[in-house]
Amino acid sequence: MVDTTTTHARSAKTAPTPRYAGWIGKAVGSGLYRHTIGRLADSRRVRLAMLAGVPLLWIAALHIGPIFQMGRISFMADYPPAPDGGSAYTLANYELFFSDQLYFMPFVRSLIFAAVVTVSTLVLVYPVAYYVAKIVQPKNRMRALLLLLIPFWAGELIRTFSVIMLLANRGAVNVALRELGFIDRPIPMLYTSFSLSFGVIYLLALYMLLPLYSAIEKIPTPLIHAAADLGAGPFQRFRRVILPLSKDGIVSGCSLVYLTSVGVFAAPLLLGGPNTVIFPEVIATLFHSSNDKWPEGAAFAMLLLAVSLSTVGLFMRVIGGRSVRLM
Amino acid sequence: MRPYFADLPKTALGAAYWLFAVYLLLPLALMTAMSFKDASFVAFPITDWTLNWYAQVLNDKQFIEASLYSVGIALATTATATVIGVWIALLVSTEGIWGKAIIFALACLPAVVPGLINAISMRIFIRTVDIPTGTAAIILSHAVHAVPFVVIMVLTRLRSMPANLIDAARDLGADPLVAFLRVTIPYLMPALLGGMIFCVLTSIDDFVRTFFLGGYKPTLPMLIFAKVQGGMSPEINAMATIVLIVTAAVGLYAERLTRRSRN
Numbered sequence: 001m002v003d004t005t006t007t008h009a010r011s012a013k014t015a016p017t018p019r020y021a022g023w024i025g026k027a028v029g030s031g032l033y034r035h036t037i038g039r040l041a042d043s044r045r046v047r048l049a050m051l052a053g054v055p056l057l058w059i060a061a062l063h064i065g066p067i068f069q070m071g072r073i074s075f076m077a078d079y080p081p082a083p084d085g086g087s088a089y090t091l092a093n094y095e096l097f098f099s100d101q102l103y104f105m106p107f108v109r110s111l112i113f114a115a116v117v118t119v120s121t122l123v124l125v126y127p128v129a130y131y132v133a134k135i136v137q138p139k140n141r142m143r144a145l146l147l148l149l150i151p152f153w154a155g156e157l158i159r160t161f162s163v164i165m166l167l168a169n170r171g172a173v174n175v176a177l178r179e180l181g182f183i184d185r186p187i188p189m190l191y192t193s194f195s196l197s198f199g200v201i202y203l204l205a206l207y208m209l210l211p212l213y214s215a216i217e218k219i220p221t222p223l224i225h226a227a228a229d230l231g232a233g234p235f236q237r238f239r240r241v242i243l244p245l246s247k248d249g250i251v252s253g254c255s256l257v258y259l260t261s262v263g264v265f266a267a268p269l270l271l272g273g274p275n276t277v278i279f280p281e282v283i284a285t286l287f288h289s290s291n292d293k294w295p296e297g298a299a300f301a302m303l304l305l306a307v308s309l310s311t312v313g314l315f316m317r318v319i320g321g322r323s324v325r326l327m
Numbered sequence: 328m329r330p331y332f333a334d335l336p337k338t339a340l341g342a343a344y345w346l347f348a349v350y351l352l353l354p355l356a357l358m359t360a361m362s363f364k365d366a367s368f369v370a371f372p373i374t375d376w377t378l379n380w381y382a383q384v385l386n387d388k389q390f391i392e393a394s395l396y397s398v399g400i401a402l403a404t405t406a407t408a409t410v411i412g413v414w415i416a417l418l419v420s421t422e423g424i425w426g427k428a429i430i431f432a433l434a435c436l437p438a439v440v441p442g443l444i445n446a447i448s449m450r451i452f453i454r455t456v457d458i459p460t461g462t463a464a465i466i467l468s469h470a471v472h473a474v475p476f477v478v479i480m481v482l483t484r485l486r487s488m489p490a491n492l493i494d495a496a497r498d499l500g501a502d503p504l505v506a507f508l509r510v511t512i513p514y515l516m517p518a519l520l521g522g523m524i525f526c527v528l529t530s531i532d533d534f535v536r537t538f539f540l541g542g543y544k545p546t547l548p549m550l551i552f553a554k555v556q557g558g559m560s561p562e563i564n565a566m567a568t569i570v571l572i573v574t575a576a577v578g579l580y581a582e583r584l585t586r587r588s589r590n
Contacts, residue, residue, distance in 0.1 A: 153574050263444055269552075
C-alpha cells in the first residue's frame with residue numbers, strides 16, 4: 001500500500017501507516033480518495049458540510065417542499081397558472097369550503113369519526129395493554145405481545161378486506177347468528193358507518209397498543225402496591241396512580257390513531273357506503289376528476305392538515321404528554 | 328401479603344386480552360379459510376374444500392408481475408430510505424450542532440402528516456419538478472414516508488453506543504470513513520436490518536401513495552384493490568393469504584431482530 005503520511009497527518013503522528021483489509025482498504029487507500037474526500041475531511045468545517053449536506057437537502061426538498069408547494073397552490077386561482085404569467089393569488093378556494101355544505105359536512109364527519117375511533121380504540125386497548133404489561137409474567141410477555149402483532153404485518157388493504165369476510169351479508173357473523181337462530185335475514189352491516197368504524201379501529205388498534213404498552217410497562221409495580229397498602233381501592237389506584245403515569249402512552253397513542261384516522265383513505269372506499277363519505281374521499285375526487293381542481297384540493301388538504309395537527313397539539317397541551325413517540 | 332389485585336379484575340383483564348386477540352385474528356382466519364372454499368362465490372358456510380384457488384393465483388401472470396413490481400419498488404425504497412435515514416440520524420446525533428431539535432422534528436414530519444395529505448402533496452410536488460407519475464415517483468414517496476422510522480430506529484441504537492468507540496478507532500489510526508464503515512455500521516446492523524425490513528413491508532403495503540403517484544402498472548395493493556372492487560372471489564382470498572403469510576413471516580423476523588438490537 002502507498003505511504004499515507006503526507007496526506008494523513010493524524011495517523012502519521014499516532015500510529016504506523018494504517019492498512020485496511022478488503023474493499024474498504026482499497027477504496028480508502030486509493031489516490032482518488034486520499035486526494036479528494038480524504039484531504040477535504042481533514043477540515044472540520046468540510047466534514048460537517050459532508051455530514052449535513054445531503055440530509056438537509058433531502059429534508060428541505062422532500063419533507064418541507066411538497067407541503068410548502070401544496071400551500072402555495074391552495075392560494076392560486078388557476079393551476080397550472082395562466083400562460084401570460086399573471087399569477088393571481090386568492091382566498092376563493094378556502095371560501096368555497098365554507099360556502100358549500102357538500103364540502104363542509106364530510107369535513108365535520110371526518111373529525112367526529114376520527115375522534116370516535118380514537119376514544120373507542122383507547123377504551124378497547126387500554127385493558128389489553130395493561131394486562132400484557134403488568135399481569136402477564138415477564139417471560140411470556142413478548143409472546144403475548146407478538147400474538148397481537150401478527151395481524152399488524154398483514155398490511156392495510158388485506159386487513160380491510162378481511163373485515164369484509166366477517167361483516168358481509170353472507171359473512172361469518174350473519175351466518176353464525178342465523179345458524180344460532182337469532183335472526184331470519186342478515187343484518188346489513190357492511191357499507192355503513194358501523195363497518196367503517198369497525199374496520200378502522202381494527203386497522204389502528206396496534207398504533208394505540210404499542211405506546212400504551214411501553215408506557216404502562218415503565219410504571220414501577222411497587223408504586224401500585226404502595227397505593228394498595230395505603231388503602232386505595234382498585235378504582236382509586238387506577239385513577240390516581242396508573243392513569244397519570246401512563247399519560248405519555250395515552251398521548252402518543254391517541255395522537256397516532258387520530259392523525260391516521262383523519263386521513264384514512266382505502267378503508268372508506270371498501271367498507272363505507274354512500275352515507276359515510278368523509279373528507280379524504282372529497283379531496284381525492286378533486287385530484288382525480290380534472291387538473292384544474294388542484295387549487296381547491298390543495299386548500300382542502302391544507303385545512304385538513306392544519307385542523308388535525310392543531311387538534312393533536314391542543315390535546316397534547318391539555319393532557320400534557322412530553323412528546324409523541326412514534327414507535 | 329394482601330391480595331392487591333382481587334381475582335376479579337385480573338380475570339376480566341385476561342378475558343379482555345383474549346377477546347382482543349380473537350378480534351384481531353378472526354377476520355384473517357376467516358379470510359384464509361375462505362380461500363379453500365370449493366365454489367366460485369364468497370359466502371359462509373364452507374362445505375367443500377379445495378386448493379385450486381392457490382394454483383390459479385400462482386399461475387396468474389398479473390399477480391406475479393404485480394408482486395415483482397412491488398418487491399422491486401420496496402427494495403429501491405429501502406435502499407434510499409436507509410442511506411438517507413442513517414445520514415440524518417448521524418447528523419442529529421453529532422455533538423455541537425445548532426438546531427438539532429428542529430432538524431429532528433422536520434425529519435419526523437412525514438410520519439406525523441396523514442398519509443393522504445402526504446400523497447397529495449407529493450403528487451403536487453413531482454408535478455412541480457417535472458417527475459412523471461410512475462415508478463420513480465412511487466419510490467420517492469415511499470422513501471419519504473419510511474425515512475422517519477429509520478431515523479428513529481437508528482437513533483435509538485446510536486444512543487446505546489459507547490461514545491468513545493469512534494474516538495478509539497480514530498486514535499488507532501482509522502480514517503473517518505473507515506471508522507464509519509468498520510465500527511459504526513456494524514454496531515448499527517441489528518437496528519438497520521430491522522429498519523430495512525420495516526421499509527420493505529410498509530412499501531409493499533402502501534396503497535394511498537401508490538394510488539396518487541402510480542402509473543398504469545399496478546402494484547400488489549393496487550391489484551388487490553382493483554380485484555376487490557370488481558367483486559369478491561375466493562381467488563382474492565388465496566392471493567391475500569399468500570401475501571399475509573409471506574409478510575407476517577418477514578415481519579416476525581424483523582421483530583426478533585429489533586428486539587435483539589435493544590438488548
